[in-house]
Amino acid sequence: MSLLEVKGLRRDYGALRAVDDVSFTLEAGGILGFIGPNGAGKSTTLRILATLDVPTAGTVLLDGTSLVDAPDRARPLLGYMPDRYGTYDDVTVREFLDFFARAYGLKGAQRKQRVDSVMEFTGLGPLSHKLTTELSKGMRQRVALGRTLLHDPRLLLLDEPADGLDPRARIELRELLRALADQGKAVIISSHILTELAEICDSCVIIEQGRLLAQGKVEDLLRQSAGPSRVMELTVRLAAQGDEGEALWSRTERTLLEQPRVKDVAREGGALRVRLELEAEAGPAQAEVAAAALLAALVSQGLPVCAFSPRERNLEDAFMTVTKGRVA
Structure with missing residues (x-):
């Protein structure tokens, strides 16, 4: 069974249908690119998967648990990084991560170990005592990713994670995400930077005006789009x-x-x-x-x-x- 199963997902806002009968699956250790123009329904779909919105119809199962019927049971398995993330003023990187570790219910030695582990993995150790507001965009992105990883989720939902990053920061982020997939985590990346997705994703979903137009492995999508071999x-x-x-x-x-x-x-x-x-x-x-x-x-x-x-x-x-x- 796939780690994530999305079937017939639909979301209506009055007369507007933002997501229309979207279905796909994702295995543990896989990285899926969620592709579409602005207004295609990408962020709405991710918000539903993050249990921040409720679908009008359809089912979403994460490791067999329904995100719609039992969101509280599913949330410990999820890590969500929205396209607009924020940090608090006058707190250091360690204080910021420690605050969210407490919010996730981590205590004592376990909390310290998780914060230390996340900081080491994301390369934030040397910036431990630096204020988050003094960080570059790329480093703030690492802090946001670190916050997402504190409770060791099985599924990561990343909405435009490379938006606004310089080339070096994008490469470093790509390496981190591949390392996470190698650990067995499933990753969904919503992005409009298609060259980035091609280099990291195993499979892709193409969505436009709320409708799923194509899905499959990257190499299969490229072959299908090539047209006549002549x-x-x-x-x-x-x-x-x-x-x-x-x-x-x-x-x-x-x-x-x-x-x-x-x-x-x-x-x-x-x-x-x-x-x-x-x-x-x-x-x-x-x-x-x-x-x-x-x-x-x-x-x-x-x-x-x-x-x-x-x-x-x-x-x-x-x-x-x-x-x-x-x-x-």
């Missing part, structure tokens, strides 16, 4: 700088579009994304031959190609494919 995507980069740079980009784009198998060319950051149409029965060998011919065409025109490779699909591609054209 379409190959390539990335082309140029050694083009200075005043001549833009002219070279334009000439390269024009040259690509003149090639018989090129279906589309689009500027993507510092590169060109090329969609190459193959024969219906084309296999890997035929795709390589077509790509080599395209590269040869560029080189023959004297274009300074410095990188030419298949383009790897990512969660942003899957998200755009699944949600494209969806209306209420």
Whole structure:
């Protein structure tokens, strides 16, 4: 049996249906990405899972315990970090965590051991006596995560945990979450930073306008969103700088579009994304031959190609494919 089972979840606010028949499961040790645009129903779903809201319909079981019928029994198994967390003025990191350890019912030596353990795990030890209001955003995020871990929950619910963090803080947070999953904890991360989710999540749920559009392992979602196998995507980069740079980009784009198998060319950051149409029965060998011919065409025109490779699909591609054209 899965650690978390969500079936037919629905939440209405008057005439507004914020969550509409959402179902998914999560195993212990798994990290699930909860993906959707603003207003999709992500935070509402997490609030229901955190027992802070009651669904209009549906069931949620955590280790066999109903979050709807027996929330008091389920709460010790939950750790919830909302998208907007706060700290108290004039308290140190240790005092803040100790306060919440007491709120969780921890006492004596057990409370001290848990606070010490959480501070060591999150790397907050050197900041033990620093006021929480003096911490950077990344360190405050660690304090918020530490508070969530004090009672050793089995399921972590994290709403936009990487929002506003610098690259180093995001990497460090990702490492902490993977370590927690390795300990057997299940983690749900709601986020709009899809590149972050792709690097840490085992599976994803894509939700829009309250409806679940797709779910599954990350690699399966990427494969499903790739479209027909006869379409190959390539990335082309140029050694083009200075005043001549833009002219070279334009000439390269024009040259690509003149090639018989090129279906589309689009500027993507510092590169060109090329969609190459193959024969219906084309296999890997035929795709390589077509790509080599395209590269040869560029080189023959004297274009300074410095990188030419298949383009790897990512969660942003899957998200755009699944949600494209969806209306209420």
